Amino acid sequence: MFDPYLAKSLRYILSVILLTGNSLPLLPSDLQEADTVFSRKEFSAEELVRGERLFYGLAYPAEMTVDCEKCHNTKWSDSLNWNPDALEISVKYLNKSGADLQAVLLRPKGKKMAEVHNNFQLTNEDVVLIKAYMDRFVDVGIKKQKPVVTNLLLLIISFVVFSISLTDLIIKRIFRNSRFNLMLLTVSSVVMIWILAAGAIAFGRARDYSPDQPVKFSHYVHAGQNKTDCNYCHYSARSAKSAGIPAGNICLNCHFLVRSGTRSGVTEISKVTGAYDNNEPVKWVRIYRLPDFVFFSHAQHVTAGEIACESCHGDVKTMDRLYQVPDLSMGWCIKCHDTRKVNLTNTYYKTYFSGIYNDFTAGRTDSVMAAVTGGRDCGNCHY
């Protein structure tokens, strides 16, 4: 194989030739110095987290850095994103040195890329940490890879195949044997129906919806690392219909003192404190949203139903970026009602479901599902 040093030098020369004036070529001395940094292999957990923060553009003030994830998906996205996702990049650079990544990051070659990767202020160490974080994706993978793109392409292809074979079947030009045509017709129409049906079912659903928030708030940091109870901020979940988006003063309970994050610095927190000082609310983007004709009560599920938050919202503790876990379809609700046990020792149920309760105490039934106590009545949610 190539001698790594030779390759590096060649690349360097090439980059000198090709570079636009925008960024300065690295000097050999930089290279030399960087080499030691780039050759690191072991990283502490702390550093990996730092890498993650860097990747999500959380480590520096917003005007100084860019959120890599904006262009390079770390998870399935329903938008048409032609940029390589994090997995693709990490696979590409897995066995390459951090310097290669740095070269692309700081001195990109393509025109479009140069526009985006403009004026990054990342230290060598930062680049290494980003790479260290990204290497993780090779193992973890990405949840789903742009299914819409493939689906759309597949749909177009099957439509073309369908049209050609149908035309051919009628006019008979290419294939001698019409059975082959019929087979093509069947396969392509099944594929088309499948994709369209899947699309129609997903229409209006927002599983995995994870919009950009005005403040880069991490549930991972708050609920995971700092182990804040969900009910601390979403205090009305136990008693009211809505769980509530915490008001500014609740944020300030802690952030009155905590003015800078260990990894995120002051920028994001200052957005919250600044908004509070200016008497303006933070305009979060809502993720979990039910249609207006669905009446969902958190109190019913959290207090009466004794369901853990994670059952619906997923493992929020691990989510830096919050995303919608279930698709919130009616089928999803019903399936849960069908399988969720009711706490029959609640006096309410004892009183009004006495028949069932007696069966329960006598051991005739071992459990009663929510569907039996009204979980399938339309009017319980729609009125």
Added chain:
Amino acid sequence: MDNKDYISVYFDDEDPMLQALRRLKENNLTIIDVLTPFPVHGIDKLLSVKRTRIPVGGFIFGALGGILAFWFMTWVFTVSYPLIIGGKPFFALPSFVPITFEMTVLFAGLSMAAGMFLRSKLKPDIRFKPADERITDNMFVIVIGSNANTTRESIRTVLSGISIIEIR
């Protein structure tokens, strides 16, 4: 023309055609097909065409459709999502009758039509060329398999006395 392996005999009326057919059979000639502008009665027997099994297929598919429809409705109302409707029981048998019937008819009808198309290899094909454009108008054609012994001349002899328009 000579190297064709069949001979077509043209008539302009069904009666001479039937007469010819009978005579050809008596002479043990291979009759490949008879092409007519409308269904001529008696021809099936002469050609010993077996009665088609399309109705049997129709029956089977019809029964299948009916059973499917009935099963589906029962499943929906008793298992999938039972709803209390008008105080009726979930298994509302009389309500299932109309759709069961309709689906039986639909499946039977479509399967029979499909059977006919498949068995007769009827399909849309714009490159199709009819044997003779007069067949759908007023010509009756008997197609006879030809070999060394069966030539146009020999057939003309066999069919002497019957009014023939043409032998090709």
Added chain:
Amino acid sequence: MSIFQSSLRKPLIEGKKSYQEITSQILDPLVNKPIKLWYFAITLSGGAMLFGLLMMGWTIWQGIGTWGENRTVGWAFEISTFVWWIGIGHAGTFISAILLLFRQRWRNSINRSAEAMTLFAVICAALFPFIHLGRPLLTFFIFPYPNTRLLWVNFNSPLVWDVFAIATYFTISLVFWYVGLIPDIATLRDKLRKGLKKTVYNFLSFSWKGSARDWHRHEVTSIMLAAIATPLVLSVHSIVSMDFADSILPGWHTTIFPPYFVAGAIYSGFAMVLTLLIIARKLMNLEDFITVEHVESMNKILIATGSIVALAYITETFMSWYSGIEYEQYMLQNRMTGPYAWAYWIMIICNVGSAQLLWIKKLRRSLLFTFFISIVINIGMWFERFVIIVTSLHRDFLPSSWTMYKPTIVEYGLLIGTLGIFFTAFLLFIRVFPVISISEEKSILKTENALQVAKEIHHG
């Protein structure tokens, strides 16, 4: 069948014809340019259709409030028209299927156009369940398709039965019609010289070649389709009648509705076939094929079904009185003497009176009179549905909710519009497909020619 046994029957094809003549006489009007009257007719019906489509759009956009319906009268014009069209759509399959089973040879000249009429009428009818919805864009809710809501439909509802019945009826009628059409399309294909038209017909002819085996299967399939279409015809209007019979409304909740509706449907369907054929034979020069004999035969069926309808009216009246239920009794009293009595008496006069006139042979054989009476019957049958729906609804159980119904221009527009769609489709049809079944005409030609000869001998 011996010639002489049926010498009293009049021949169904006038003029001794050869096979060739049949082909050319039926197909020539298709190949040649249409006459001026045709252009006039299609302009008229096309205009009506456009007006109707406009009104449909207005309804869907603005809401059902654009109609005269209200709190108490939830259905009126649109369902009347819907049932009327469904009824008209019955004659076609009745003629093709039931008369085929009964070996009524006179059906051969009329079944094709009757079947086409069925299809168009069902299309017109099927529009109404769609546009009469409050939220027509959600029509797909009616189909039991798997969905993420885990919901299906309510199989108890006659409206769901309707969907299945009408869809099945339309599909089977279409298949039946097309199966019968294939040999004739082949004839047309072979008649045409090269060109796009020939290519299209070649495509549509499904490479029909006229083989004896194909004919065998074709005949068997036709007969079998007829066999299953027969109960289908009866079931469709029975199910439509259950939209009413399954309710609890006095005037709707009636067990005689299924046979009564079926008879009424055939009645109005035959009337419509007569209307169309009398127009078509003029437009397409088919006097030799659609003869006075045909008209008379159909008029006889009108007498029969018209009498059944009359009997149904009498039964309804009797049952209302005999039931002893005040709501039923009031309903009938209200129909006869209430604010919509005029509609009731129009219905009685048009449906009961007119058909009975056809006992007179001279009238029965008069084309002009038949044309007139066929239109009268269709008006009467429309009013029958109007009477059943509106007069039952507008005064039901609680007098506090009694009210009146007055249609708006939009509703008239929808009726006119569907008439436009129907006639436009029919006028196009007679230009595109042979309006008479050529192969079936040919198959009875021998007999009919013999009858002609016998008739000539008989008359000296």
Added chain:
Amino acid sequence: MKKYRKDILSEQVRPKDDLSPEPAYEFDPLPELIKDSATGLHSSRRDFLKLCGYSFALAALSSCRSKISKAIPYVIAPNEITPGDALYYSSSYVNGSDYCSIIVKTRDGRPIKIEGNPRSSMTRGGTNARVQASVLDLYDMERFKEPISNGVPVSWDEADGEITARLKKISYDHGSIVLLTPTVYSPSTEAVITDFIEKFPGTAWVRYDAVSYSAMLEANLISFGRQVIPRFHFDKADVIVSSGADFLGTWLSPVEFTKQFSSRRDPEGSMNYLIQYEAGLSVTGCTADKRIQIRPSQEYALLLNIYREVVKLTEGRESNAPSSPADVRDIAVKLTSSPGRSLVISGSNVKDIQLLVNEINRYLGNIGTTIDFSRYMRTHEAIDSGMADLVSRMNAGDVDALIFWNVNPAYTWYDRDAFTKGLKKVGIAISLSGSPDETSSLVQYICPDNHYLESWNDAEPEKDLFSLMQPVISPLFNTRQMADTLLKWSGSAISYYDFIRSYWAVNMLPRQKEYSDPVAFFDHSLQEGVFETVDKNVRPAALLTRPVSHVFDPSLLKTGDDREALFEVVLYEPVAIGEGRQANNPWLHELPDPVTRICWDNYASISGLQAKENSLTEGDLIDIGGLTFPVHIQPGQAYGTLSIALGYGRKVCGMAGNGVGSDAWPFLTMDNGNVSYTRTLGRIGKTGSGYLFAQTQGHHSMEGRALIRETGLNEFKVNPSAGNELHEHYTRHAKSLYKEREYPHHHWGMVIDLSKCTGCGACVIACQAENNVPVVGKEEVQRVHEMHWIRIDRYYSGDDMDPEVGFQPVLCQHCENAPCENVCPVGATNHSGEGLNQMIYNRCFGTRYCNNNCPYKVRRFNWFNYTGAGTLRGNLRDKAGMTGDLRRMVLNPDVTVRSQGVIEKCSFCIQRIQAAKLKAKTEKRALYPGEIRTACSQSCPANAIIFGDLNDKESEMNRLIRSGRNYNLLEELFTKPSVNYLTRIRNRT
């Protein structure tokens, strides 16, 4: 768009021991809303609201996702507001003389529903339609939004500066300032006005009530030496004789009287007997056990005869009286047979009639029993002559400054031309009205008052019955409470709120012993809403006990037979619109009149006989006294009379009310110092025909069907199921093909007592407010497209000219064998496991089949896009402005706003059932008895509607259902409704 800031100063109902000062906080859900409307983007359904808790508002942003919805939290969360949970505040409804003690339901800072306050001994939890609808007035975009000086908006400082300067100058120059108000029964406001008068000497305070009771006040002064209206005790009266007083509909204090009256309509207990003499058919007349038609001119003779008979029976002496228009001997016997337990009242504003009534009551021994002068009413204290004097002073140029508050004499005064002419001569006219009216359009300064839901106040509707009003929302506009304005002008530095607190600390605190701390006492009273005590220190002035001997006025005995030539016009206050204060309220306009079932209009009611004589038909236009009215043929209308409703024909009030109906106030005359509400006029002339009423009921006979089953009290005593024999018959013969379903857990049901229902319509408006029922407008009602979920059917029976009337509230019957459920193709309506007939709007696609198959016709279809909730654009039909951004704030976020093309209907207030069940579940307990009440049941002043669980066998509801009076509507259809009716018992004894 203006930014409305709301500083809530209100206090929630909180635990007694919580004495911390109220937190001052602020929030503004409005700006988002306004922004949304600016971008033309209404949030789809339950409306912008769903949220406010955290104020989600739809942002008009589009991105790769279809819609981004924002979740906007408070900056500082108010302590007591939990997003999505309702808060209840006790308060008082005060609108002129209308009073009701209420509880206001707020959601996320918005008041959305009014309920009655059961702690008030006066209204006892009852409400009426006007009270229910008053919450909508708050969200009236056409209210005054800021002070106006000569048509130009100004700041409060400017207005205050200019006005005080003017007033000071007038006062200095010994000019006259007049403060014109309706009866003010707020002690604190009275004190404020007293301060004001002290500050500006020479200020006269004139009180003027548009619907006047001044004859009664004057008569009481003569008869009893007290110029007050006593408190009536209908619950203590066994026999009630009412002459033209619609005390169940509009007279004095209808909510209180209905509560009292209905408590005596229990046939198993003791039942009272009501006889009503009147010209036009009123709600009271419909409920009366006996109703006799008289013309107003005959009233005096009638009462004189009663007087004579009563005197004869009690004193045994004869007195002279002319011939009677009706036989009164029986009634006199009835009256005298229950001494001290009867009541005679008259709705007339003629002093001599009221004097006569007083004497009758005195002879019957009712003073001190059913007529209580120790706790008199304070809501009507105005004397007409005061206003008449003012008008003449104005015309004499004798008034330099005139300050109006909450009066509209340019519309309601009998001689409005004189008033407007006089107003021009007034130096400075200032209106403190909160919303535009005819009078405020004539003044120089407008200093708008708050809506009552934005105001602090107290009230003393009856002597020693105090009631507090608290704001439940900070003022939506830049308005200021009238009392605050006066305080400001008086130069006072304190706010009215502080004024009230100090007033209560000084004046109310000593009246009780429980609390010594004024703050605790005030908070307690505020929480209760009412404070009742008797001031032991003040002894009620002694009543004159000696009968007043006075000369009967022969001119009042117009008994001559002049019926040929003349019509007597009877002007009455309609149940919904009243005197027209709430004329810009679409809910009230669309509430059908209980008797005629006509909404959005007034009309001249005429008797059928007379209509025939004058060849008039329904909807003909007539000219009467120079005014044009459409004719309504009213069964039970006295021959020779025309009844016309006041309160219509407003010209300046807003888009919903302008030009609705015709103005009947010009008919009023001044008669012996009191405004007369009757007038004799010449022939009527027909001027046109074909006027179409928006009438929600087109047929008025039951056609012999057993819909309202009724019987007499005597028959009932013998057989409790008298008149209800069919019930047993049908029950015995009911057989089901299928096994009947059981609802073992809950089975919600209702019982409606037809003996108690007065048809007042409170339930209709309560339902409309609770369930977001759209308003469709007059034209749509004419097309029979009205949307009310509960309607009150009114049937006439018997004689066409003198019918008996029955009311029957009809709502979804929640049938167990519901015909509607069978026919819905998509299963959008089906039964819940709790016996509810559910209607799922989002599944409905609008075949209307269910409605056709509903024998009760209670289903309502959204014919057009009334609410703006549909998916299609550009097809909104909102004639009444109900989809305006402000009006939409009244929507209940717990109920879906229905879109075009779906069916809707009564849900038994399932949102309340769900909320109560959830509360019970989270508290791990069974439901309390009566914990769940539907909106209709809660609002009913007659307690005619009771809701509950049919499985709860111990409940009052089930006791009634088990009684012989119980039946189901159309039970022969075997639909098995969950709504039960109790037979109407008429006291025919």
